[in-house]
Amino acid sequence: MPLFLLPNRLLPLPSSPLITCHASPAALRSSPSSPPPTLPILLDSTTSVPSLSCALQCPHFQSCSGCSHELNLHRPIIVDEADHFFKTLGVSDFDFESCRLWGWRSRAKLAVRGSSMKPLIGLYEEGTHNVVDIPHCKAHHPNINAAVELLRQGITKLNIEPFDEDEGTGELRYVQMALTTYNTSIPASERYKNGKVQVSLVWNSRNENSHNFEKLNALANFLWRNGGPRSDLRFIHSVWANFQTSTNNIIFGNRWRHLLGENGFWEHIGGIDMSLAPSSFGQANTRAFDNLLRKLQKYVPYGASVTDLYAGAGAIGLSLAATRKCRSVKCVEVNKESKLSFEKTVERLPNHVDSSISWHHADASDEPLSWLMGSEVVVVDPPRKGLDASLLDALRNISSLERKAKSSPESSDSKVKDEKRPWVLRSFERFSSNWKQTNS
């Protein structure tokens, strides 16, 4: 997840090392899926850190497209490239924190293909539509792998037909597994390990009136019986259905139905309780995102007016509203499904938060200047394709346009002293080297 923060005032920056790597031996030991300790250890030529101790060691790496880095996960080569790139732009405090090297992924969208006797549940092989089965994925939280395994058993037992892309036939197209660690009834140190999985089954029919809805229900019940609160394992949080019949590559259709378990799904991120409906965007690495938000907060002046573009359910904007006493926070997002989660989160914000907070269902590339004018801090967190050209243009020109607006005779505050401009990229944060799996 690339995340850019663009404040237009010069702020005192926290003094931090250029690159911080937190893959300490202790962190490696506590990782839920550390590789076996008996492997031979090779010394890396540039650092004294044994490289295999920071290797992915995933049996699926060669065939699966999910991870792009196999070695030196604590400090992949791309970090040096990014550091160099940002230095050329005058940003000298580029920071990298690898966080967990294994078991970090708390949200996965996986294709379901193959046959009911031999289901394939995983990601596409690079450049193809061949699905690679990834039961031992090292990036997934172990409970996501456990939920995938249970799903596999259910598909076979209940004779569920995986989707056939060429024919448009079959029943189960995709599954989204999302992990919540929000459980205040156990000690904080045990919450991650005991995370529970919200399973969303993408069913190849228009709605719940289809002829095979009973099979979907049977599959949901199977997951609930064997992984829900009355089972021995208790790692399933809830089961949802999404209905999708489209022939394009869009994973989710517009119709959702809650089937079993808790309806609400919460995570504590960036200092606030965040609601994350299955239809809304959620970051894949919630721990790293939490770290990132806590760092990012320090760059935002108290009382600032913030615009959060590409906001999803407003995780960044709302975390800033709560921790930086922002005057206003405007969240702009194209997916209307995120609004409900935004509203639920706002309801749970602490009472002392009195920012003017709004969520706008809009395309950030349409008249972007209208979102930028009057904002002191703009956060942009676009999907992988990057910033829309019109927004980039607007960010480049905002300083001169605002100057003009202020100095024009019509402007009511033309005597206000001009602020320091132009907009400067002050910080860039990126986390986790093996972030390639689809999450946008």
Ligand SMILES: C[S@@+](CC[C@H](N)C(=O)[O-])C[C@H]1O[C@@H](n2cnc3c(N)ncnc32)[C@H](O)[C@@H]1O
């Ligand atoms: C990487 S996600 C970031 C979401 C959010 N910042 C978060 O951390 O949860 C990118 C978001 O941009 C939204 N998006 C994509 N294109 C957009 C556009 N043109 N205008 C507004 N939002 C857009 C997507 O729906 C998605 O929610």
